[in-house]
Amino acid sequence: AQTVTQSQPEMSVQEAETVTLSCTYDTSESNYYLFWYKQPPSRQMILVIRQEAYKQQNATENRFSVNFQKAAKSFSLKISDSQLGDTAMYFCAFMKGWETGANNLFFGTGTRLTVIP
Amino acid sequence: EPEVTQTPSHQVTQMGQEVILRCVPISNHLYFYWYRQILGQKVEFLVSFYNNEISEKSEIFDDQFSVERPDGSNFTLKIRSTKLEDSAMYFCASRGNRGYQETQYFGPGTRLLVL
Numbered sequence: 001a002q003t004v005t006q007s008q009p010e011m012s013v014q015e016a017e018t019v020t021l022s023c024t025y026d027t028s029e030s031n032y033y034l035f036w037y038k039q040p041p042s043r044q045m046i047l048v049i050r051q052e053a054y055k056q057q058n059a060t061e062n063r064f065s066v067n068f069q070k071a072a073k074s075f076s077l078k079i080s081d082s083q084l085g086d087t088a089m090y091f092c093a094f095m096k097g098w099e100t101g102a103n104n105l106f107f108g109t110g111t112r113l114t115v116i117p
Numbered sequence: 118e119p120e121v122t123q124t125p126s127h128q129v130t131q132m133g134q135e136v137i138l139r140c141v142p143i144s145n146h147l148y149f150y151w152y153r154q155i156l157g158q159k160v161e162f163l164v165s166f167y168n169n170e171i172s173e174k175s176e177i178f179d180d181q182f183s184v185e186r187p188d189g190s191n192f193t194l195k196i197r198s199t200k201l202e203d204s205a206m207y208f209c210a211s212r213g214n215r216g217y218q219e220t221q222y223f224g225p226g227t228r229l230l231v232l
Contacts, residue, residue: 033219043206045160045223091160095219104150104162104173105210105221 002027004094006108013082014116020067021077021111023092029053031097034068034075035105039089048090051075053097082115089113119143121224123209129230130199138194138227140209149192150210150221151184153177160208166192199231 003026013019025034036048051059051068058066063083067076079086092108122141130136142149151163165172166184183195192211196203206228210221 035220037223042225043154043228044225045208045210047220047222050220093160095221103148103219104165104175105152105160106162107160109159 002029002094002096002106004092004106004108006092006111008111009109010112010114012114012116013079015082015084017082018078018080019082019113021079021090021092021113023075023077023108025073025075025092025094025106027073027094027096029096033095033097034066035093035095036064036066036077037091037093037107038086039091039110040085040087045091049077079113084115084117087113087115121209121211121222123207123224123227125227126225127228127230129232132201132231133198136196136199136229138196138207138209138229140192140194140211140224141190142192142209142211143213143222144190145213146211146222147214148172148212148221149184149186150212151194152208152210152223153205154208154226155202155205163194163207199229201231204229204231 005024032053034051038046038048049061063080065078089110091110093105096103124139149166154160164174164178181197206226208226209224212221
């Protein structure tokens, strides 16, 4: 079974600073995908960034980047130049390789990030 | 940009009543999902649906739940006899079937309250 662990229930960061959210996972799969989703107070689930396990290069999306350490099964999210709109719950999620079927997402318990003006 | 839509946004029902939550996935997607999130907890998988049948389901998805794709666009989740513990946010998601389309896109959710 797949498990995703987010060990930081809450974090805060000053506006314009950088923050890193941690995520570890456990799986015996060799092909899989990792995601960070953002959930603002509206509770909509918004994709932030994705990473294919077969890619060594870390994914980046504007101010968001990941540090993917496959051997350590670690997948952290770095938010640079934090903005007030980044205040949200952030969920790390795992999905088995799509070749093996429909494949649902396994979510961590989330990290509540507050950006302080 | 295409998006997943869900109706209603809020639903209040009495315990024991049936509810149907509706979703319109992104039009060229082939895999459909329902997740739920009890307030303050993580998002949990309920069921996945592909080629007009259930692909996988979790332990939560018992006989009280069913899913259907009644036409080419809608994807519904039915709860036959709601319980208090069914109160949660229910998310529909969809994705395509090619490598770069593995990302699941979520709808805005339906907030269900069972009284």
